[in-house]
Amino acid sequence: xxxxxxxxxxxxxxxxxxxxxxxxxxxxxxxxxxxxxxxxxxxxxxxxxxxxxxxxxxxxxxxxxxxxxxxxxxxxxxxxxxxxxxxxxxxxxxxxxxxxxxxxxxxxxxxxxxxxxxxxxxxxxxxxxxxxxxxxxxxxxxxxxxxxxxxxxxxxxxxxxxxxxxxxxxxxxxxxxxxxxxxxxxxxxxxxxxxxxxxxxxxxxxxxxxxxxxxxxxxxxxxxxxxxxxxxxxxxx
DNA sequence: AACAACAGCAACCGCTTTAGG
DNA sequence: GCCTAAAGCGGTTGCTGTTGT
Numbered sequence: 001x002x003x004x005x006x007x008x009x010x011x012x013x014x015x016x017x018x019x020x021x022x023x024x025x026x027x028x029x030x031x032x033x034x035x036x037x038x039x040x041x042x043x044x045x046x047x048x049x050x051x052x053x054x055x056x057x058x059x060x061x062x063x064x065x066x067x068x069x070x071x072x073x074x075x076x077x078x079x080x081x082x083x084x085x086x087x088x089x090x091x092x093x094x095x096x097x098x099x100x101x102x103x104x105x106x107x108x109x110x111x112x113x114x115x116x117x118x119x120x121x122x123x124x125x126x127x128x129x130x131x132x133x134x135x136x137x138x139x140x141x142x143x144x145x146x147x148x149x150x151x152x153x154x155x156x157x158x159x160x161x162x163x164x165x166x167x168x169x170x171x172x173x174x175x176x177x178x179x180x181x182x183x184x185x186x187x188x189x190x191x192x193x194x195x196x197x198x199x200x201x202x203x204x205x206x207x208x209x210x211x212x213x214x215x216x217x218x219x220x221x222x223x224x225x226x227x228x229x230x231x232x233x234x235x236x237x
Numbered sequence: 238a239a240c241a242a243c244a245g246c247a248a249c250c251g252c253t254t255t256a257g258g
Numbered sequence: 259g260c261c262t263a264a265a266g267c268g269g270t271t272g273c274t275g276t277t278g279t
Contacts, residue, residue, distance in 0.1 A: 015247070015273085036264075053265070054248065089267060100267075105246055 012046040016055055020045055024052055025060055058099045065097030069106055077103055078111070 012020075027043035033056065036049030045052060069077070073095055080091040088100035088107075095103065 013249075034265090049264075050250095051248080057266095058247075086268065101247080104268075109245055 011048045011051070013051070016059075020047070021055070021060060024055060028056060028060075058101045063097055064099065069098070069102075073098065074106075074110075077107060081107060081111075 016024075023043045023045055024039070027039055031039070031042075036053040038049075039045075040047050040049045040052045043052075047055075076094060077091060080094060084090050086104075088104045092098055092100040092103050
């Protein structure tokens, strides 16, 4: 017998039916979340509490976003995964309406192989590159402490017209410029645009968002050069 | 057209952490 | 402080639909 849809012991397992979903939604709407073992019993479901909780949290909750992960969300996932590793629930807290399970699945299907493959291939190369870059950028930082916000607002009229205004606005405001402490490298990303040091290579940018394989990353550069050595670049994954 | 390989994802399992008595 | 049940978490499995041969 297969694993799904069969009765084992006293609990049902496998995919949820429409009727089961209805029972669970009705019960939770009436009595609220929590106490999942009694939910299972009282809602008339032949499911254990754990299964009910999972179904609710990952699928039935009304505040879940049902649409595809957006490029913006994808970038957040990449950035946070670079920081937190596989701490999916921590990452999920920064993405309202997304579950840890969803993010985990997304990461595994879209990025895991690529990162694993390229990281073994290029590990030493990457380490050497990072070290070199850290050194040169520390030097660069010492030479010029740059107020990114001021630079960008002074150069607003240089942003090409096909870059959506709202994207650039988000880049400007809320201190959305990140200062990478480790490398001293400034960058900012939103919806497919990045503000990066003009001289930085595509590989540098990839490193900063946690990708290690050039094939995964297509940067059309530069969209625009601004003063003080920064450029706006457009990219696609 | 048939089969294999792959991708996507829901749901499971086992372990850890938290809350309540 | 200890014990137990519930909740939370991350890794894994296997079904289903799609793509490649």
